[in-house]
Amino acid sequence: MRVLMDLQLALQLKIEELRQRDALIDELELELDTKDDLIRQLQVELDRHRKQTASTDEPQRTKRQAISAEPSALDPSQLSDVTLTSYCKSKESSDLIQRALMDNDFMKHLEHGQILTIMDCMRPTSLTKGCCVIQEGDDGSTVYVLEEGMVEVTKEGKKLCSIGPGKVFGELAILYNCTRTATVTGK
Template identity: 30%
Template sequence: MSLEIPDGLGDLLRDFTVAVLRDRPGDLYDFAVDYFTKIREKRKPKTIPMYVIVDEEDVGEPDKEIFKPKLQKNNRYARRQSVSAERYNPEEDDDDEKVIHPKTDEQRARLSDAICGILLFRCLEPEQMQDVLDAMFEKEVHPGEYVIKQGDDGDNFYVIDSGIYDVLVTTGGNEKKIHRFDNSGSFGELALLYNMPRSASIVAVSDGTLWAMDRNSFRRIVLRSAFKKRKMYEELLENVTILKSLEPYERMNLADALVTRTYNDEVIIQQGEEADGMFFIESGMIRVSIQKPDGEEEEVGRHSTGKYFGELALIENKPRSASVNAIGKVKVAFLERGSFERLLGPCVDIMKRNSEVYKQYINPNDSVNYSH
């Protein structure tokens, strides 16, 4: 009797095996129960919540989820309950039309201050931040005014310039305050990703000013830019030999953790300083040099797109052993120390085995060997 292997079984067992080897659980059976329970929960259709991003001092963690209320079937504002959640697909978005709302120098300065700490914007490049400044418009509010009503369609993403705002959720006919913004924060982003109503209300407690960005501009600038950057980083990482041992989802997580930095004829790494991360060269040329005991500086190499450097100081927990300078304009993808330790575990042993080679100034295929 022949047995037919169900579709997806191979992938399922492979992912489970990778998780076991990565986490090394003490009790394999308990781990398996938890693992497959989580997989099952992820497959269930879920109501799309509204998340609120607030300042780090308010929540302790920058990406903490403030609430996840369920939409009420009898909510009188729920005009689109029959519409299923539709995730935004950046690959299908070909809208390049920019929205520009004119602003005075004073307005532009206030807006720059308001958005500088917003998590959603931290991965954007300078030109994209300029698009953000252009696309946002000012909105004044007064006490008792509803900025967002539970059940309404998502139209704008909001950043607080000034004022106090309460977050309210109505369940069973009772309205409950679950959070308060005090002159900082942002809200309304996830409702722009789905064809679902708002799942909470935001009401002004005082006079205040908000900066708003419409749905299309938000998707074009924030989501599509993030998608393109991830694809670019994934392609960059695929060409790094030392990362071939990573699973595709691990490279994807690594790509999401990278931050673009730009240097122009300046120091990237200084010999003797503490290591804060490692670098992947996106474009441009770098110059690597070491300072000899007699004080003389010696150039030991130049490297360009596709190379990486800075990992050895992280592996050995030692100061940088060489300096790296940008020759002209250089763009790098930076991976900070915490992400390096968390995401590159499968590669660290290989890097350690090559450390003696690095120290002898032999240039391996991908690594800039003098600058760690």
């Protein structure tokens, strides 16, 4: 009987010990929740402080303005009557043209459908060996994608750069409806 009483006492001590541990766990969870709330509040204050510091330390940026070309003589209502001519080209040429357009700072933001339309409208030209023409503007300006060889870009007799295969040139004249800004010579 003594053994049974000892076991019951030991059991009661363990139960009391478990209750104390549960109470301690509850207390620690409450403390953890309080600290989580404090961390969130400090994060909000830190974000607010960073935003204030950034706005006072850095000069205010002005929003970029859009660039627009001169209006063309084409009436927008006539755009539905415009037919585009597609030219056959090899898969390699099509891939090269697409990569060149996607790599060009002025054309890479076009929609995928527009890129495909431009690719379809490009045609080989012998004007500059290894080029494809995209379109001609009212002033005779043309956009090219160089397929092979090299061209040198000059302005007022000064060399600006050299362009190799897979690059677009002449796009500024079309995009901004202006006369060419540089001379391109095959090498």
